[in-house]
Amino acid sequence: MIELDKLTKRFAQHTAVDALSFSVQPGEVLGFLGPNGAGKSTTMKMLTGFLAPTSGTARLFGHDIRTRTLQAQRLIGYLPEGAPCYADMTVRGFLEFIAEVRGYRGADRRARVAAAAAQVELDAVLGQTIETLSKGFKRRVGLAQAILHDPRVLILDEPTDGLDPNQKHQVRQLIQGLARDKIVIVSTHILEEVTAVCTRAVVIARGRLVADGTPYELESRSRYHQAVTLVSDDPLDEIALAALPGVAGVERNEPGRGITVLAKPGAVIFPPISALIAQQGWAVKELDVERGRLDEVFRTLTRGEAQ
Numbered sequence: 001m002i003e004l005d006k007l008t009k010r011f012a013q014h015t016a017v018d019a020l021s022f023s024v025q026p027g028e029v030l031g032f033l034g035p036n037g038a039g040k041s042t043t044m045k046m047l048t049g050f051l052a053p054t055s056g057t058a059r060l061f062g063h064d065i066r067t068r069t070l071q072a073q074r075l076i077g078y079l080p081e082g083a084p085c086y087a088d089m090t091v092r093g094f095l096e097f098i099a100e101v102r103g104y105r106g107a108d109r110r111a112r113v114a115a116a117a118a119q120v121e122l123d124a125v126l127g128q129t130i131e132t133l134s135k136g137f138k139r140r141v142g143l144a145q146a147i148l149h150d151p152r153v154l155i156l157d158e159p160t161d162g163l164d165p166n167q168k169h170q171v172r173q174l175i176q177g178l179a180r181d182k183i184v185i186v187s188t189h190i191l192e193e194v195t196a197v198c199t200r201a202v203v204i205a206r207g208r209l210v211a212d213g214t215p216y217e218l219e220s221r222s223r224y225h226q227a228v229t230l231v232s233d234d235p236l237d238e239i240a241l242a243a244l245p246g247v248a249g250v251e252r253n254e255p256g257r258g259i260t261v262l263a264k265p266g267a268v269i270f271p272p273i274s275a276l277i278a279q280q281g282w283a284v285k286e287l288d289v290e291r292g293r294l295d296e297v298f299r300t301l302t303r304g305e306a307q
């Protein structure tokens with residue numbers, strides 16, 4: 001497991017990471033979120049041993065990043081933002097090069113490359129130069145180099161940024177497959193990534209932890225959690241809707257998108273709304289219950305915190 005213990009980094013007078021403490025267990029895919037300048041990269045650099053903490057520390061499966069840096073680093077696979085830069089190498093050449101840097105030789109090296117390529121479905125393009133690959137395949141090459149040494153921790157920086165929807169879906173499926181026996185930390189700005197692949201999300205702002213929970217728990221903090229949207233050609237009685245038990249308010253959406261009835265925290269308002277619809281005989285074309293809006297929760301948590 002990974003344990004951050006009051007991890008802190010100061011640059012001159014500026015505290016980029018401020019006494020950050022949380023832990024991550026194998027099997028978890030942790031979304032690491034925060035606005036620009038929140039301290040995500042600085043935290044990652046400390047975890048991967050590129051930057052020394054000012055105070056506090058982190059332990060990776062018991063190895064302290066300050067005192068056992070090399071042992072901790074060996075446990076980590078890292079996918080930096082963007083794509084591998086060795087554009088004129090073939091995929092096989094690049095992976096063999098990385099395997100060699102990691103200390104593998106001969107048959108062992110070939111076996112490592114074959115296993116990593118198979119895991120992220122690269123077999124068909126092993127002989128191609130990296131520059132001829134699509135962005136999605138380039139990202140897979142990045143994933144393959146990160147898992148060559150079968151690390152217990154995988155740190156991925158913006159893994160689906162810049163990919164088209166199909167490529168995003170494929171890379172997310174690969175990440176979920178890789179997560180079965182590893183700790184995966186995904187640093188991301190993309191909130192849909194959190195619902196798509198993460199089992200848990202940690203949100204930081206100004207270097208401090210501001211939220212830690214499952215995507216569902218974070219969505220539950222939204223004012224739209226359990227909100228019900230009704231679209232109908234009939235005029236709807238907003239006063240009757242607003243008077244129902246558990247209703248916090250009614251919002252009119254853009255033309256044709258109906259109205260959204262907000263629930264008070266903890267209230268479930270779908271049953272009384274559905275009873276009112278039946279009683280009034282409204283012809284409702286669409287009826288939708290929301291889990292909540294992660295973007296709104298993120299904005300509220302980090303409001304005024306962008307630097």
Ligand SMILES: Nc1ncnc2c1ncn2[C@@H]1O[C@H](COP(=O)(O)OP(=O)(O)OP(=O)(O)O)[C@@H](O)[C@H]1O
Nearest residue numbers: 011014016034035036037038039040041042043307
């Ligand atoms: N080497 C450095 N020297 C001085 N200040 C730095 C240094 N590296 C980062 N900072 C500052 O520390 C703060 C956190 O930066 P960091 O790059 O960790 O944020 P981030 O959350 O990764 O942002 P982004 O999403 O934009 O990458 C910022 O205010 C940044 O300007």
